[in-house]
Amino acid sequence: ADTAYTEMLFASRVVNEAGYCTRKLQTCESDSRPLIVQLCATSAKELAAAGLLVEKLCDAIDINLGCPLPQASAEGFGAYLLDAERRPLLTSMVSALAAAVRVPVCCKIRLLASVEETISLCRDLQAAGCSMIAVHGRTRPPSGEHRRHRDEPADLDAIRQVVAAIELPIIANGNTQHPRAVAENLQLTGASGIMSAEGVLRDPMLFTLGHLPSKRTLASIALEYLELAREYPPPELSWVRGHIMWMLGKNGKGHRCTWEHVGPFSAQQLHTAILGAESVDELDTIVRCTLLS
Known part of the structure; x- marks a missing residue:
């Protein structure tokens, strides 16, 4: 693998909770870079403040716009910032973070209801200061169905269309459960890279072994x-x-x-x-x- 993301950190806790960053961002400096710190937030001011605290520990900061969990729904972060009526808040958050920190700002999103809407979202993120976008190839699941929903195939063709339309590095996420999928998904999408989460948890040598381990x-x-x-x-x-x-x-x-x-x-x-x-x-x-x- 070329880089790694941290788990999703709460910007509010980064700013207000003593010891939160120390506990969550323990790294081995020589082996842990490049590293992207992933933040969630609902406030541009709080997100920028958190970014200033973590930028020295990482090579880029990612805004999580994909989390579908009930807490994200209740508090309005993650995938729930993708709703059309929240777009002004979202773009203000990206702009505030990009203006505050010296490292690149990137976003991880989900597909919206149509490819056209997803492309429009990506353009808004780019205009606000986003330098790279990871696209999870599934829409936000209905409430309470995120586990079943994530087992469904990711829409790699939709990601391919986003890649063709957006002049930013696009990272494809989804359907990377076995070693062959890395090369296959790169070819199918034309993306700049492949992101795997659960696949690497199951098989930490997913990117190097080339076959399922005995x-x-x-x-x-x-x-x-x-x-x-x-x-x-x-x-x-x-x-x-x-x-x-x-x-x-x-x-x-x-x-x-x-x-x-x-x-x-x-x-x-x-x-x-x-x-x-x-x-x-x-x-x-x-x-x-x-x-x-």
């Missing part, structure tokens, strides 16, 4: 990750549990499992064992029992 290879990857977790312990063990959950075939809610039975565990037993682990060493044992037994 259980033994996956064990090696997971054990290497756990060594890094020992060397650079995160603030909470739940972060490590979550990554191991993805690598072993399940998302954090237990809705998926790559194998019906994994080592000595059933899918549900594996889920329970990982959630119950109280140390990196316990997670190490689970990985070895699961993939190497």
Whole structure:
């Protein structure tokens, strides 16, 4: 991979909560760049203030305009800033951030109801000061259906049309669940790059291995990750549990499992064992029992 995004950080907490940035932006300076910090906000002033606090830690700042979760709906950030009546607020936020910081400003969006509307949105973002746009190839899901909706195929042809119409680097997001998809999606969309989120959580070597890992290879990857977790312990063990959950075939809610039975565990037993682990060493044992037994 050429670059990485942080998780979505709340601009309000960056500005007002002591220790929030320190906790969320722990990096290994030599290995963590280029890095894009992803912010969500509902205020141009607050977004600009947060940008000034994080710009020294990153190479670009992204405004999240794709989050479909209930909190985003309730507070009006993420994908809910894409509504037509909120466009003036959105463009003012992009302009304020671009004027405040020295690093590039980029945006991650979802498709709107039509390709034409999506292209119009991208043009407005470009005019406001956005330097790069990542396009998630799905529309905002109906309330309460974001998990089902994200399993549907992304509309790569719509992204292709956006790429053809917009004179900015466009990053295609969606349908990157296996190694071949990287090259395939680049060819289908003509995008400047491919973004993968869940695909890389499941398979951290998605961009380098070229094929789905065997259980033994996956064990090696997971054990290497756990060594890094020992060397650079995160603030909470739940972060490590979550990554191991993805690598072993399940998302954090237990809705998926790559194998019906994994080592000595059933899918549900594996889920329970990982959630119950109280140390990196316990997670190490689970990985070895699961993939190497």
